[in-house]
Amino acid sequence: MAISLTNGSATIGTTEYWLASASTAKTDQTDDAMLTVWIDFAAMVAGDQYKIRLVEKINAGTQRTAFEAIVTGAQAGPWVMPAFIVGDGWEVGVAKLTGTDRSIAWSLRKAT
DSSP states (O other): OOEEEEEEEEESSSSSSEEEBBBBSSSOOOOOEEEEEEEOTTTTTOOOEEEEEEESSSSSSEEEEEEEEEESOOOSSSOOOEEEEESSSSSSEEEEEEEEEEEEEEEEEEEO
């Protein structure tokens, strides 16, 4: 099994930022993988709230939210998404719900 890492960082606001695309413009990913996402929300403070979501297609159909999490307030350690098997049109988005735009570092970890 091979593991590939895609790392980056961005200042994330209310416009959803797509991690694999490294942009606010989403490009669906079609590589088959077991995916987990690590995000460093260390810059967050009380009153900040961010939403993370994994979207994926099923049998080339309509893309749907397969997983969603809300992170609130100061964070002591990294946030880690459970592993999901993806491959039919996936992407991971992060958006600020409340608080201040923050610089967020992230890593997509794919096993193929």
